[in-house]
Amino acid sequence: MLAGFLLLAVPWAAFALPSPSIAVKRTHERRSVLPHQWEEHSDAHPDMRVPLRIALTQSNLDVAYDELLKVSDPESPDFANHWTAKQIAQFFAPSKETVDTVIAWLEDEGIDRSRVKQTDSLGWLQVANLSVTEAETLLDTKYRIYKHASGAPHLGCGSYSVPEHVSKHIDFITPTVHFDSPVNAHRQEKRKRDVEPGIAKTIGQPRIGTTPKQGASLSVPNIITELEQCGSQITPICLQSLYKMPFDLQLATSKNSYGIVEYTPQSYLATDLDMFFKQFLAKAVGQRPTLDSIDGGEPQTELEGFGYNGESDLDLQYAMALVYPLNPTLFQAGDIVEGASFNNFLDAIDGTYCTYEGGDDPTQDGVYPDPNGGGYEGTENCGTYAPTYVLSTSYAYNEADLTPFYEQRQCSEYAKLGLQGVTVLYSSGDNGVAGNDGQCLTANGTYSASGTRFNPSFPGTCPYITSVGATQIKPNGTVFEAEEACETVIYSGGGFSNVFPMPSYQASAVNSYFEKYPPPYTAAQYNNSRTVRGFPDISANGANYVIAIDGEFDLVYGTSCSSPTVGSVITLVNDARLAAGKKPVGFLNPTLYANPWMLNDITTGGNQGCGTAGFTSVPGWDPVTGLGTPDYGLLVAKYLTLP
Known part of the structure; x- marks a missing residue:
């Protein structure tokens, strides 16, 4: 690390430095314990295919209220000039910088651009035909097979890492620490109080709500x-x-x-x-x-x-x-x-x-x-x-x-x-x-x-x-x-x-x-x-x-x-x-x-x-x-x- 910093002092050092997207990675998400009724079953075979999906961070949420007032304020010239679902998706979609940064990282890791597709909802990148070996190298992790008490298998890992400059452009990646539904580490950090598990989905029960x-x-x-x-x-x-x-x-x-x-x-x-x-x-x-x-x-x-x-x-x-x-x-x-x-x-x-x-x-x-x-x-x-x-x-x-x-x-x-x-x-x-x-x-x-x-x-x-x-x-x-x-x-x-x-x-x-x-x-x-x-x-x-x-x-x-x-x-x-x-x-x-x-x-x-x-x-x-x-x-x- 010291040698790396010293290289910054010489003009030709840039040619020796690694690309930013393959720089040292940091943990993006980590799971400390397995979800209820899940247990580790076996290592994943190196050639197993991984349906990798990357959830990208959205943009423009800071101006959502201002835009809403434009179409809702009776004094606004844009009153009732409502947006289409497509316009909503595009406006709040990840920025070009976000998409380009994540794709550049994937390319630097040896994943050809032709294997990467952005979904119609614009919020995801899908990587096609990725092997466990490639995914483990990409995310600096170890994949395993987990099984639920019902017998359902799941591909996952205990943690994964991405470069610092990429992390801010990614909400989460699956399959990784998530089991059948995404929940990212950021959410756990932002909890300000303990709440009763499952109460949100009991809203239809008698005497609830x-x-x-x-x-x-x-x-x-x-x-x-x-x-x-x-x-x-x-x-x-x-x-x-x-x-x-x-x-x-x-x-x-x-x-x-x-x-x-x-x-x-x-x-x-x-x-x-x-x-x-x-x-x-x-x-x-x-x-x-x-x-x-x-x-x-x-x-x-x-x-x-x-x-x-x-x-x-x-x-x-x-x-x-x-x-x-x-x-x-x-x-x-x-x-x-x-x-x-x-x-x-x-x-x-x-x-x-x-x-x-x-x-x-x-x-x-x-x-x-x-x-x-x-x-x-x-x-x-x-x-x-x-x-x-x-x-x-x-x-x-x-x-x-x-x-x-x-x-x-x-x-x-x-x-x-x-x-x-x-x-x-x-x-x-x-x-x-x-x-x-x-x-x-x-x-x-x-x-x-x-x-x-x-x-x-x-x-x-x-x-x-x-x-x-x-x-x-x-x-x-x-x-x-x-x-x-x-x-x-x-x-x-x-x-x-x-x-x-x-x-x-x-x-x-x-x-x-x-x-x-x-x-x-x-x-x-x-x-x-x-x-x-x-x-x-x-x-x-x-x-x-x-x-x-x-x-x-x-x-x-x-x-x-x-x-x-x-x-x-x-x-x-x-x-x-x-x-x-x-x-x-x-x-x-x-x-x-x-x-x-x-x-x-x-x-x-x-x-x-x-x-x-x-x-x-x-x-x-x-x-x-x-x-x-x-x-x-x-x-x-x-x-x-x-x-």
Whole structure:
């Protein structure tokens, strides 16, 4: 090494130095222990072929927010000038420098350029016909065969190395330290707290996330038929009246689309759909959503009951009724054995997400084909389906459930969807300032029955989605009067993030809230820095919905009701724009915050939790109901004036 440095002092030394790409290598990834139920079996034969794939680092993520505002800000000349999936892939694709650097390294290692191919998603380089001997030399490693308890073999190694100047251009390489799903060393370094393994893919299990709460059963003769009775029961006609939605009148159905996202084992029952439609929309009897099956997802009937059918029945019955005759798409994610996470869904609608920032986390997300057998044995869905113009999801985690890195990676994907003109809606939670199941935090961010720190939801705190809270008709009130924050059975989730900074589009509204109505809490209860994302953004009724469930009518409650309702309103706004030759509205928030008059301001009610009264609804934006509830007439009038 000393001689090498001394050579730099003489003019001819450069001719004696090795090429930078074959310089001393450093460890890029290392695995300290084998994954559960895996064991080392044997050395790999030197002539065995290695399907080497190199995940390249993406570019331009630092300007994603600025680009999103250009197509979402109502004052921008580029409003609604949405990007295509191809443009998204190209813009965030690895830079030419990254591609050239990695290919030059491969060539310096003796791998001819003709053997290297960049994938259509642009995020990978594939090396053809590589032997174990070549791969071991390239990566300064030793390959072995590992076997799972099920008998499945896997080619891998304990660590591998690349040159320093190449490392920054590579997320990870397979097959190496990864077992059936990529997880890179960078992710482990960025973990800031311990989280429960596998919680992300349990989102569809009963009583997990923001699944609706069950109320009283109803006999058919007791179901309301008059608008004056909507204070005790909510039916489709109540919502159409509350939010001034058009009745069965659409002009661009063939051009429009609306997606409802569900996670197995949650599943609708066809008999429940028909029972609901027979009562409220007879001409829809027999209609079913269009199924986009993700990683083996299907409307399962093996497990039934409110805990398995309540969410999907609710979402689809109201979405299908409110946007009829448009037929929504059902994105059903995950098989009944393993389940799925939000990441698994995002993989299916964006092929570039499958590899972004090292890919999904196998300790949290569904791994397909199922490595343990018994589940979905097909290839993981990656860019299989196109996203719909509106995506409504009635599920949510707590921010504390997942690592900041996991959340930030996913949040960036919602920005990409917004750039493509997709409206992404998530319910904000049903336990006020507490998390799912009323969980609160201690000062160090862990769960505790005696915790007093507020527990914000995710993705509700991601600045690139629209978070939907819940309201209710006031006791003895009607659809023609102002609503209040939901305080029947559930409380509208709301508060402030512990992870994401405040986006510029909501700065004025949130700062005004703090100046005029400062909450009576300190930093001991919530992030009161006034620099972080506040949520929700918008709300809709979330109490006393009548649904058909397992052969009977029940009342249900939750922001699970609110999200598909707002999604239906926006889908109808899109219909009007599409009929006028315009594009869908896309990411809502910049326009909503710039034009709060389009919404019905909610000024009463709160969202108690964590041993406190929570926040309070006030004039303007608040962390209970956001900017208020939608008024279709005002929304469509404004959006039709925009490009």
